[in-house]
Amino acid sequence: MPNVSRRTRILAVCAAVVAALLAVAVFAPLPVSIVEPGLTADVLGADQGTQIITVSGTQVRKTSGQLRMVTIQATAPDASVHFTDVWKAWFKKDQAVMPRDSVYPSGGSVKDIEKANQKEMTDSQDAATTAALKHLGLSPAKVTVDLHLEDVGGPSAGLLFTLGIIDKIDGDGRGGDLTGGRTIAGTGTIDGSGKVGAVGGVPLKEQAARRDGATVFLVPRGECSDAKAELPSGLRLIPVDTLDGALDALDALRSGGRLPAC
Structure with a gap:
């Protein structure tokens, strides 16, 4: 049998270790989630x-x-995502890879995460009601708003809920619709004072909006860069x-006035 040099043996061992590490990298679950455009819902409907x-x-x-x-x-928060899943998502326009903690920030069990997401949605709905009634000068002691939306969690619908409440009660203040008859989509958290906050996942949300017929998309200004990066054709960004x-932007949209831009 030919002699095997010490150097050759070391290289063989190193190659085996590298192969093992690569196998672990490929098959080990990663702390990420694969995300894609989700459902949309007309809050006026x-x-x-x-x-x-x-x-x-x-x-x-x-x-x-x-x-x-x-x-x-x-x-799902308990689903395993591997390198091959990430590799496939990298080449798909309608998928993205996000840190799992940014998608499911509460941690814990699936039940805990679902409970936390539902609380965020409830808090968002309460803030939307407060902001809308405050804008309209109506007392929450006299006016009751109930918001119903199944199978959706998180706070990112706050702005649209607020606009929907205002449109249902007052419209544009002159007897017309906030939408001007358009299909308008958007995202953003809201607090009781009416401040709009960032949400994440904007490019995929734009895809969902355009898929379901929207021609206008309201986005938190702080996320303009992400929103412009992959803006679908036919969708106007505000x-x-x-x-x-x-509300001022929607008024300008209806009247043909100057609109804010990213």
């Missing part, structure tokens, strides 16, 4: 046969057009910082 926004204690008007809240959908700014 119904979800599973129930109106998404129901108002009592004041007159409600008939609306036209659509205000569509948008979502992303991600691999950045907003506050509820008042969003």
Whole structure:
């Protein structure tokens, strides 16, 4: 048998170690989620046969057009994502890879995460109601707003809920619709004072919006860079910082006035 040099043996061992590490890298689960465009819902309409926004204690008007809240959908929090999944997602325009902690920041069990997401949605709906009634000068002691949307969690529909409540009660303040008859989508958190906050996943949400017929997309101004990077054809981008700014932009859109730009 020919002699095998010490150098050759060392190289063979190193190659075996590298191969083992590569195998682990390929097959070991990664702390990421694969996300893609999710459902959208017209907050002026119904979800599973129930109106998404129901108002009592004041007159409600008939609306036209659509205000569509948008979502992303991600691999389940307990699902394993591997290198091959990430590799495939890299080449798909309708998929992205995000740190799991940014998609499911609460951690814990699946049940804990679902509970946390539902609380964020409830808190968002409460803030949207507060911001809308404050803008309209209506007392929450006299006017009741119920928001119903199944199978959606998180706070990112806050802005659209607020606009939907205002459109249901007051429209543009002159008897017309906030939408001007258009299909308008958007995303953004909101607090009780009407400040709009960032949400993440904007490029995929834009895809969902355009897929479902939107021609205008409201985006938190701080996410303009992401929003412009992969803006779908036929979708007009409008950045907003506050509820008042969003209402002013929609007024300008209806009247042909100057719109804010990213």
